[in-house]
Amino acid sequence: ETGVTQTPRHLVMGMTNKKSLKCEQHLGHNAMYWYKQSAKKPLELMFVYSLEERVENNSVPSRFSPECPNSSHLFLHLHTLQPEDSALYLCASSHSRDRGQPQHFGDGTRLSIL
Amino acid sequence: GESVGLHLPTLSVQEGDNSIINCAYSNSASDYFIWYKQESGKGPQFIIDIRSNMDKRQGQRVTVLLNKTVKHLSLQIAATQPGDSAVYFCAESNAGNMLTFGGGTRLMVKP
Numbered sequence: 001e002t003g004v005t006q007t008p009r010h011l012v013m014g015m016t017n018k019k020s021l022k023c024e025q026h027l028g029h030n031a032m033y034w035y036k037q038s039a040k041k042p043l044e045l046m047f048v049y050s051l052e053e054r055v056e057n058n059s060v061p062s063r064f065s066p067e068c069p070n071s072s073h074l075f076l077h078l079h080t081l082q083p084e085d086s087a088l089y090l091c092a093s094s095h096s097r098d099r100g101q102p103q104h105f106g107d108g109t110r111l112s113i114l
Numbered sequence: 115g116e117s118v119g120l121h122l123p124t125l126s127v128q129e130g131d132n133s134i135i136n137c138a139y140s141n142s143a144s145d146y147f148i149w150y151k152q153e154s155g156k157g158p159q160f161i162i163d164i165r166s167n168m169d170k171r172q173g174q175r176v177t178v179l180l181n182k183t184v185k186h187l188s189l190q191i192a193a194t195q196p197g198d199s200a201v202y203f204c205a206e207s208n209a210g211n212m213l214t215f216g217g218g219t220r221l222m223v224k225p
Contacts, residue, residue, distance in 0.1 A: 042216060042217045042218070056212065090158070092157075099207075100146040100165055100211070101211050102160050102163055103160075
């Protein structure tokens with residue numbers, strides 16, 4: 001079983017829909033991250049959670065709402081998204097937020113906004 | 115106007131040759147660096163990392179070199195194989211373990 005699992009792998013939604021992306025890590029890590037990867041920009045950090053507490057919100061619009069119910073699960077709730085939000089959304093985890101901890105990524109959810 | 119995607123520099127090498135992928139980083143306070151490999155349809159995969167108190171680190175078929183004076187990082191892949199074809203990203207971080215990624219380099223291996 002892979003270390004970081006993301007579901008669904010693909011999602012198509014309209015601008016008025018509400019959906020959620022799910023991430024689960026099986027590595028025993030305490031920090032989890034959401035990233036956005038689009039065709040136009042390098043990988044961008046969106047949110048950071050450490051021990052289930054949000055510690056970073058990287059100027060992300062409120063139409064993206066993260067949730068971390070426990071150290072193994074991370075969600076990204078989506079509502080009233082825009083076409084420019086179409087991208088690959090990647091989840092990552094690391095042992096902690098201490099310096100020098102490699103982040104391990106899932107395979108992402110490919111999101112398309114109609 | 116028409117949208118333009120992120121232009122990725124491409125390195126094309128012959129199978130069996132050595133590959134060198136370069137990266138310039140921006141923050142002189144960064145003290146930890148990682149190389150990732152991303153294949154089509156997959157997430158970034160950790161390859162090798164290096165801390166700023168080192169200038170070289172070797173793994174299996176890969177070597178990372180760090181030059182802090184000019185803020186330059188390179189990844190060397192020995193005896194490149196078709197399975198090495200992917201996009202390679204460098205990333206830097208400092209306090210809080212937040213990574214800043216470069217734009218990536220596409221490696222194409224010719225059989």
